[in-house]
Amino acid sequence: MNVKKAIVLIVDDASDNLIQMNSMLEEQYEVRLANSGRAALDIMQHVPRPHLVVLDADLPIVDGYSVCQQLKSSPDTAEIPVIFLQRTLDEQRAFEHGAADVVAKPVLAEVLRARVDTHLQLRHSRELLKQQRNLLEHVVEEVTLELSQMLDAMIWALASLAETREYETANHLRRVQHYVSALARQLQSHKRFEEELSEANIKALFKAAPLHDIGKVSIPDAILLKPDRLTDAEFDVMKMHTVYGRDAIANVENALGYTNAFLRYAREIAYSHQEKFDGSGYPQGLAGDAIPMSARLMAVADVYDALISRRVYKPAFTHETAMEMIRQGSGEHFDPDVVDAMLTVEEEFMAIANRYSDAAG
Template sequence: MDVHHRAIVLVADGAPAQRAQLGALLHDQYTLREAGDGAAALAAARQLPRPDLLLLEATLPGADGLDGHGVLEQLRACPDTAAIPVLMLVDGGEPQAERRAWQGGAADVVQRPLLAEALQARVATHVKLRRSRELLRHQAGLVEHLVQERTAEQDQMVEAVIWALAALAESRDHKTVNHIRRVQHYVAALARQLQPQPRFAPELSDANIALLFQAAPLHDIGKVGIPDAILLKPGRLTEEEFAVMQRHTIYGRDAIAEVERHLGRSTTFLRYAREIAYSHQEKYDGTGYPQGLAGDAIPLSARLVAVAAVYDALISRRVYKPAFTHETALELIRQGSGEQFDPDLVDALLMVEEEFLDIAARYADVVVDNGTTAPAVAS
């Protein structure tokens, strides 16, 4: 609302002489509208720009019971007019009418015969209150917009840092950024499928799924600490080399834990990132690494990434293997249900396999002339 324009006061009274009396008291300071019955009062109240205040006669004539009280009821029932303050005019000695006005949501009640100074003061007070509320609402909206803008900027900065770190880690063993895009979308698809189940519902709120989506790309961040000779070896690793490779989970955990120490606290996002980096190589039957955790002792975040990352590894070409078909990948994961993978997560994958196919196609890699892979343009 423009705080500099003259406030609009709607005078709704069935008697022309009384409307003239009210107009004479108010016309110097306000822009006036008039209505002589209930239907006209409603129409004038809904007219843009809407009035800043309504002086409403309780006994206003109107068809189908649309007197002053009926008009007030309809104004309050409509979101467009509910905030207009109404000063109800009642005859002195009519406590029932006054009580009904208050119960109906009138901002104030003015008794007749009118005391001019009292009426003018009440109108001025309620117009100022109306403008103050509008100003506060405008300022609150401005603050909310600024907060959302700043939050969006911070989210973009965080996402950029996450992607820079994740892409750096993945580039070490010649994976593309589309690999981590696929994994995070697979994780979100699995989480949404599991969300209604009582076993998973407490952890998988909409907000937490969004954080899991953000954290999933960091699953292999610890690979930046693995020597190229081991990370890029095309053949089978020796026991000693495999022991070094296993340490990427510890390096990833320590990197995230260092961020938590620097902040002096953790967040749900950092917890997920740390869990995923440290535990995504654990197996459901306890034969994984680095801790040999089993079952629900493995954080849900890591169990989700384990399924997503293995599926993507299976359908992707690597220096040490060709790409498997979607059907073969599903069969291999199904065979690992209860051993490598949480059976409920495997079941969820089978329920959303069409979504996985769509994600794989949308963020597909292409083989370039030198035999390596590069991101395709995602649609």
């Protein structure tokens, strides 16, 4: 906005006052005149609107205070500064009704010009700051999106290191991501889960889910890829993948010097997704709510996907069989509320399984 070409509306019911103030300002500004509150409000509806209003407080019928309130109540005119003209100074009342400043009547030319110039400069500065803020927000959004995409790529790269060494596929990672998200959204209004399952935390869970088996990178191929039943000693080694996964995420947290929801969920899921609700799982033998919420969701998602997937050592079970097996494990292997949530979103689970089937690549 060029201040020298700014539009100033002067509102006064006395013609001689309008002529006088017009002569004070017309050299610097484009001046518009109104002799009533209604006329002023009508002018303010037309574009281009005035950049500033000089308004007599004591207008008849619709006084200046009412005019100012109406201007401030509309998003189109709320930011336009209003300078009140008062014969009897009452600055408190003027500011309470939204005035930017007050000038005493009779008006002195030097005072009016100084106040108008000041407030037009202030408005110009605010508009520049707003533009700079919007530009900065846009840049931050672009950088945040780029960092988010890089993070997603790194998560998939790390998670795939473990999955491709075993019998899993990349689609297994996608499926468990979406299963966990579906369970979380179903449980969002449940009293046991609502405090933690905010939209932001659900997004963090979605990102963290693929890292559940990252610790398997440290398991020897002879054990990880063995098609036969593991010996007790081999199983003890296999169980260490939860510890290795936890330590990998914890090392990242220590290196950064802080944690966040994504890292916390990734660590919890990696370490505790093999725990069972009755305390018979590993590595800690946790039970009930002592098992992190994120791990309880992953337990259901991971087992369901394992059941419906074909492996060299087992056929794929049907969806119905998998659902029944998980239902039977409610309260023993699985959190009953998470199982109930799964049964409620059963069709969504089927849709996810079909959308990201191994055959679909």
